[in-house]
Amino acid sequence: MRLTVRVAATSANLGPGFDCFGLALDLCNEVTVDTDAAPGVAWEGEGSAELPTDGTDLVSRVMAVVAEEFGRPLPRVRLEGRNAIPIERGLGSSSAATVAGAAIALALLGEESAAPAVFARAARIEGHPDNAAPAVFGGFTIALPDGTVHRLEPHPSLEPVVLVPDDRLPTAEARRALPADVPREDAVFNAAHAALAVEAITRDPSLLGAALQDRLHQDVRLALVPAVLEVFRSLRDAGVPVCVSGAGPTLLAFPEGPIDLPAGWRTLRPGVRTAGFELAPS
Numbered sequence: 001m002r003l004t005v006r007v008a009a010t011s012a013n014l015g016p017g018f019d020c021f022g023l024a025l026d027l028c029n030e031v032t033v034d035t036d037a038a039p040g041v042a043w044e045g046e047g048s049a050e051l052p053t054d055g056t057d058l059v060s061r062v063m064a065v066v067a068e069e070f071g072r073p074l075p076r077v078r079l080e081g082r083n084a085i086p087i088e089r090g091l092g093s094s095s096a097a098t099v100a101g102a103a104i105a106l107a108l109l110g111e112e113s114a115a116p117a118v119f120a121r122a123a124r125i126e127g128h129p130d131n132a133a134p135a136v137f138g139g140f141t142i143a144l145p146d147g148t149v150h151r152l153e154p155h156p157s158l159e160p161v162v163l164v165p166d167d168r169l170p171t172a173e174a175r176r177a178l179p180a181d182v183p184r185e186d187a188v189f190n191a192a193h194a195a196l197a198v199e200a201i202t203r204d205p206s207l208l209g210a211a212l213q214d215r216l217h218q219d220v221r222l223a224l225v226p227a228v229l230e231v232f233r234s235l236r237d238a239g240v241p242v243c244v245s246g247a248g249p250t251l252l253a254f255p256e257g258p259i260d261l262p263a264g265w266r267t268l269r270p271g272v273r274t275a276g277f278e279l280a281p282s
Contacts, residue, residue, distance in 0.1 A: 001033075001034075001035045001036075001075075001108065001281070002032065002033070002034045002035070002036070002281060002282050003032065003033050003104055003107055003108070003279065003280070003281060003282060004030060004031070004032040004279075004280060004281075004282035005030070005031050005032075005099075005100045005103045005104055005277060005278065005279045006028045006029070006030045006277065006278045007028060007029050007030075007031075007095075007096040007097075007099045007100050007103075007135050007277045008024040008025055008026065008027065008028050008092075008096070008134070008135055008138065008273040008276075008277070009024075009025040009027040009028070009029075009084070009085040009091045009092050009093070009096065009270065010022050010023065010024055010025065010091065010092030010095055010096075010131050010134045010135050010246070011023045011025060011090070011091065011092070011160070011162075011245040011246060011250075011252045012090075012092065012128070012130045012131045012134075012245070012246045012247075013130070013214075013217065013243070013244065013245075013246060014197060014201070014212065014243055014252070015193065015197060015211065015212030015213060015214045015218070015243040015244075016189075016190040016191075016193035016194040016197055016211070016212070016213065016214045016216070017130075017142070017194050017197060018190065018214070018216045018217050019128075019130050019143075020130055020142055020143055020144070020194070021130060021140070021141070021142060021143075021194070021197065022130045022131055022133050022134035022135075022140070022141045022142075022143065023134055023139075023140050023141075023154065023160070023201070023252075023272065024134035024135065024137075024138045024139055024140075024141075024272065024273040024274070024276075025091070025160065025162065025270045025271070025272065025273055026270045026271040026272065026273040027084050027085055027091070027162070027268065027270040027273075028084055028085075028096075028273070029045075029081065029082065029083045029084060029085050029093070029096045029097070029100065030081070030082045030084075031059055031079065031080070031081045031082075031097075031100040031101075031104065032079070032080045032081075032282055033077040033078065033079050033080075033104055033108070034077060034078045034080075035075045035076070035077050035108070037077075037078035038078060039076040039077060039078055040053070040078055040079070041053040041054070041055060041057060041060065041078075041079045041080075041081075042078075042079070042080050042081070043057075043080075043081045043082075043083065044080075044081070044082045044083065045081075045082050045083040045084055046083040046084060046085060046086050046087055046093070047083055047086075047087040047093070048083065050087075051081070051083075057079075057081075057097070058094060058097040058098065058101065059079065059081065059097045059100050059101040059104070060079060060101065061101070062097065062098050062100075062101025062102055062105065062121075062122075062125055063101045063102075063104055063105040063108075064105075065101075065121075065125055066101070066102055066105035066106060066109070066121055066125075067105055067109065069121075070109055070111065072109055074105060074108050074109065075108060077108075086164050086250070086266075087168075088168040088169065088170055088171075089164055089165075089168065089169075089245075089248075089249065089250040090169065090171075090244065090245040090246030090247050090248045090249060090250040091162070091164075091245055091246065091250055092131045092134075092135055092246060094126060094128075094131075094171070095122065095126055095128065095131035095132050095135045096135055098122045098125055098126040098132065099118060099119075099122045099132060099135045099136055099277055100277075102118050102121040102122045102125065103118045103277060103279045104279070106118065106121070107279060113279060115136050115137055115276055115277070118136055118277065119132055119133065119136040119137070119149065120147075122135070122136060123143075123147065128171075129143035129147065129149070130143045131246065133149045133151075135276075135277060136276050136277055137149060137151045137276045138151070138273050138274050138275045138276040139151050139152060139153055139154055139272070139273075139274045140152045140153070140154045140201050140202060140272075142198075152198070152201070152202050153202060153274065154201055154202060154272045154274070155201065155202055155203060155204070155205050157205055158201065158205055158254070158272050159254065159269070159271070160252050160253070160254060160269075160270070160271070160272065161252070161253045161254065161255055161259065161267060161268070161269055162245065162250060162251075162252060162267070162268040162269070162270060163231070163250060163251040163252070163253055163259070163261060163265060163266075163267060164250050164265065164266040164267075164268060165225070165227065165228050165231075165249050165250070165264065165265050166264040166265070167225045167227065167228060167249045168249070169221070169224060169225060169247060169248045169249045170247075171246070171247040173224070174221045174224065174247035174248060175247065177220050177221060177223075177224060178216075178217055178220055178221075179220070182215070182216055186215040186216060187216075189213075189215050190214060190215055190216050193210070193211055193212075193213050193214065196210060196211040197211040197212060199211070200212075205254065208241035208254050209239065209240075209241040211241075212241050212242065212243040214243070217244070218232075218243065218244045221244055221247060221248045221249075222244065222248065222249075224248075224249075225248065225249040227262070228248065228249040228251065231251065231261065231262065231265070232244070232251055235251070235253060235255075235259070240253050240254070240255045240256075240259070241253065241254040241255075242254070
């Protein structure tokens with residue numbers, strides 16, 4: 001058996017939608033497994049020089065967790081990954097690996113591998129449903145604390161620009177920096193702007209400049225990467241709608257024209273991916 005799964009990058013939070021909102025980007029990792037080839041692991045693209053090839057990579061570990069759930073062993077496989085998603089940049093590389101591992105394992109075991117089954121495993125294993133949801137279902141998603149996901153269709157004119165710095169920021173470090181409690185007025189601010197963000201993302205992108213404002217996580221996380229904070233503020237001052245992508249340090253912007261960035265930054269224009277993950281024989 002030879003299977004290939006394609007999983008999109010994601011941008012979570014989207015300003016005020018902390019731990020709830022997610023947007024799928026048309027920037028995909030691809031993982032192929034072959035049960036008839038000599039066992040092993042190989043990588044191409046983003047992170048290929050640093051990802052393990054001894055079976056301790058995240059895709060392989062998730063496959064093992066899913067197999068343990070069913071109490072059945074997986075066949076030995078040749079696993080080859082082609083990565084387009086930058087690592088530790090707030091673009092859901094871990095979610096993509098988790099979704100890929102869950103989908104492949106379910107298929108190899110002969111179990112249901114449709115989107116709901118894959119999402120249930122990926123969200124539980126990774127612990128971040130707001131990232132897993134758009135990676136599985138595509139489009140714009142709202143993940144509720146009870147595990148329910150609502151998928152909405154992004155506005156067709158939405159054109160995100162992904163601004164990727166050299167800096168890295170592990171998700172665990174970015175989350176540790178967040179305060180345990182927030183003032184009531186900040187909670188109200190975010191609730192109001194989150195509601196506006198849904199309208200902006202799905203119906204009226206002209207509202208994005210106001211809608212993407214946040215008081216719960218962005219300032220704290222940006223303080224960990226001062227160079228990124230400087231770019232973020234300069235974009236805001238120029239009237240460009242911008243937010244931190246996931247835990248950062250990547251920024252997601254919606255400019256009307258070109259953006260000038262300091263040396264060491266990459267600009268990607270992947271577009272929004274409306275389709276979910278794809279799993280098929282190859």
